[in-house]
Amino acid sequence: MNYRLKWLYNVSTVGDLYADAQGHFARNGLKVNVKPGGPERDALKELELGHAQFGVASADQVLRAAAKGAPIVVLAQLFQVNPLHWIYRPDRTAFSAGEDLKGKRIGVTFGGNDEAILRALLARYGIAETEVTLFSVRYDYTPFYEGRVDFWPLYLNAQAVIIGEKLEKAGEAYAFVSPDQLGVRFVANSVVTTREMVAQRPDTVKRFLKALLEGWRDALDPRHQEKAIRVLLEADRETPAAIVVKQLSVTRELMLTRAGAEFGQIDPAAWKQTEEVMRAQNLMPAPVDVQSLLVTFQQ
């Protein structure tokens, strides 16, 4: 079976890689190819075309696809808090509440889910688009380093660690805006499959989910940290080990938000809010019955 990830191998896929490398899939009688994602790869399309049986997709992708009739369901929610945050320099940019975004220059990837999240934040705090300056961002952080942009979007468990380290070396203070803490709970990556898989091969789906969640729990367990990092570094040779250690720690906080919380729990309220945000911004052609998308298996 093929399991298509959302992005390239990085810390956000550590549990997927761990489940494979440590034999969780094999112990559950499954042979799974964990395939990296990327900008031109869409797990949802691969599921429908039969090129993959399981995949990882962000909630906005899932909702768009469902609104267009894609026969998909959500099996588990990887991040309990969306890793997308905005970095800023507190000594240059005063920020203590959502209203403080007014009058600021804010980086945004037009068309990306950060645009949807930002627009939801602006709407929530009654800020018109004319009251902020939206700056189109790409991979080059120079405009933020140079202070031309006040807030820059990044993933807290990935780029934030690297950028934060650079700013620390330069002796600059930095902080993050968390949309979740400002009341916009926009779901990030989730594990998905097709309705057909659930209906026709429920046992396979159960075993896959069991193996995957076991893998993730172990990978996030501090007792297995060394092993998890080794597994990740074998797949992602570009990121230095010291960075990966920090990234893993942040990932743990975003995925296991409460002590004793079950990994992979689906948060229906957050999904509902995500759907409302997307509908309010006309990002979906039709409303979606969120509840019918979320499938819960007893583990």
Added chain:
Amino acid sequence: MLHRRIYQFLIIYGLGLGLLLVLKYSLNLSDYVIPGPDEIGRTGRTYAGPYFLAVLNTLGVAILGHILSICLATIVAVIGRLTAWIGSFIRTAAFNIQAYPIVAVAPIIFILLGDGLPSRLLIAAMICYFPLLLSFIGVFSEPVREIEHFYESTGRLTWRLQIKIRAFENIQKLTTVIVGSATMAMVGTIVAEFIAATAGIGYSIRIALYQSDLAKILVALFLIGVGTSLYLVSLEWIGNALQSRLKRA
């Protein structure tokens, strides 16, 4: 000529679209994977206006980039035709620069020049100048002996005259390669916009890809095809007019 180009494009586009729809209905795929005719039509009505303006924006940059690359290729070919060390150096440098994939060079260009017009222009020029350069070097390095001999023997052959003779004798070849490279100029501009610009149809396609919206991409492709066809026809017309004028002269 215009009629033929557009007609041919519409046939190719129609065939491609038809194939997608056959796939969609035969494999029972949702509108998320391949949009249906309704959605394509609806998207077309909504986005034809802004996308048309974006294509014009891209086309404008592509034309400028194309002109830039023609100038660049002419200069390099004129210098490169020299047998001296400098000619050899210029030829080698030009070939080496082209050997780097543009996606690897583009981030450096964007960091140095920002994500505005200069970067788009430079990348468009870089992508389409190599075929121009190859032909131009070929044309300007190949002596037209029967004509040049006469001027050489009378001591009136200057380098300017030599270039003029060689260009005139190969005008059809030069026109063909200039028309051919126009498509690459358009592709180069779209690639540049896709990578880092904040305007043009390449940027619109990038946003559509973020949203997994194939209907928008199909509308964009249609308009790009029409825009490119119009540009190619204009170039062919200019080339024909130039050739006729030179023949009359």
